[in-house]
Amino acid sequence: MKAAVLKKAKEIKVEEVPYPTLESHGVIIKVKACGICGSDLHVYKRNDKSGTIFGHEFCGEIVEVGKEVKDIKPGMRVTAVGFKPCGACFWCQQGKGYRCSHMELIGYEFPGAMAEYVHVPFAVLGRTIFPLPEELSYLEGASVEPLSISYFSVNRAQPKPEDTVLVIGLGVIGLYAVQVLKALGVKRIIASGRRPARLEAARSLGADLLIDAARENTIDRVMEYTGQVGVDIVIECAGQQRTFDESIAVVKGGGKVMLVGVYEEPLRWDPLSVIAKNISLIGCLGGNFPACINLLKTGQVQAIPLITHTFPLEEAAEAFRTQLVDPNAIKVMLVM
Ligand SMILES: [Zn+2]
Numbered sequence: 381m382k383a384a385v386l387k388k389a390k391e392i393k394v395e396e397v398p399y400p401t402l403e404s405h406g407v408i409i410k411v412k413a414c415g416i417c418g419s420d421l422h423v424y425k426r427n428d429k430s431g432t433i434f435g436h437e438f439c440g441e442i443v444e445v446g447k448e449v450k451d452i453k454p455g456m457r458v459t460a461v462g463f464k465p466c467g468a469c470f471w472c473q474q475g476k477g478y479r480c481s482h483m484e485l486i487g488y489e490f491p492g493a494m495a496e497y498v499h500v501p502f503a504v505l506g507r508t509i510f511p512l513p514e515e516l517s518y519l520e521g522a523s524v525e526p527l528s529i530s531y532f533s534v535n536r537a538q539p540k541p542e543d544t545v546l547v548i549g550l551g552v553i554g555l556y557a558v559q560v561l562k563a564l565g566v567k568r569i570i571a572s573g574r575r576p577a578r579l580e581a582a583r584s585l586g587a588d589l590l591i592d593a594a595r596e597n598t599i600d601r602v603m604e605y606t607g608q609v610g611v612d613i614v615i616e617c618a619g620q621q622r623t624f625d626e627s628i629a630v631v632k633g634g635g636k637v638m639l640v641g642v643y644e645e646p647l648r649w650d651p652l653s654v655i656a657k658n659i660s661l662i663g664c665l666g667g668n669f670p671a672c673i674n675l676l677k678t679g680q681v682q683a684i685p686l687i688t689h690t691f692p693l694e695e696a697a698e699a700f701r702t703q704l705v706d707p708n709a710i711k712v713m714l715v716m
């Protein structure tokens with residue numbers, strides 16, 4: 381079968397690789413769509429691991445089912461969480477492999493879905509394999525994973541409708557966060573980003589105040605908008621020193637800063653700035669696929685406006701270049 385394989389930094393090649401081996405707890409999925417994630421780009425830029433087949437934001441059709449797998453049948457349209465439990469930790473010993481503390485991740489530690497077929501080694505209906513309702517297209521199905529990151533982070537902040545919430549960083553995760561906040565009834569949503577196409581998307585998807593961080597000072601604009609009070613919650617999706625500092629500066633006393641974006645460099649920060657304002661700094665990593673499938677199905681969250689480019693698998697190299705450098709790219713997807 382064909383797969384997109386990382387050869388060296390910024391070089392992806394589509395080539396023949398072996399069809400996956402079905403394990404007893406696994407399923408094989410014929411891939412229909414797979415998104416390129418910001419986390420993929422971190423590895424793609426540096427090439428930590430040549431031979432990687434990326435792809436953890438995907439969906440498709442079940443074609444083979446391992447003999448220990450229950451209630452999953454060939455032909456089902458699904459999206460999936462791909463990981464391999466270690467089998468030895470506290471959670472694995474109790475049969476709760478989905479909580480494994482040393483899990484290997486699909487698309488990094490073992491082959492992902494930028495291929496014609498992908499093996500999901502731990503297939504449990506409702507835990508790692510989620511049927512797609514017929515209303516959802518494959519492009520939407522492959523959007524459930526990134527949406528679930530935003531959904532989890534926003535919910536962890538427990539926003540109230542009267543809160544003022546700032547979203548910093550308008551990649552896909554930030555743009556989904558804006559929509560989830562809107563769906564939860566939050567009335568004042570501020571969005572700060574640098575690229576015109578993404579600011580425009582934030583505006584059309586419900587942000588009340590836009591800050592063009594390439595030209596404007598985020599701290600000044602937020603303080604002006606909130607009458608010098610600051611915001612209740614910051615959803616920090618950019619993962620930069622500057623955006624971290626801005627988050628601490630604009631959150632009001634007792635407020636929450638949700639750390640969602642992946643920091644490429646360690647931070648320098650003064651803990652007193654957090655202590656003195658009683659700020660909660662909260663790390664976010666998790667998901668909720670059923671809730672997100674429902675948000676897409678009911679139209680409360682839209683994925684299609686964020687999918688700016690699609691490429692066939694054969695053009696994976698061009699797809700990665702587009703996601704990395706095209707200023708108009710929001711989410712680039714491969715379709716098979
Ligand atoms: Zn991702």
Ligand SMILES: [Zn+2]
Binds near residue numbers: 465469471472482483
């Ligand atoms: Zn484990």
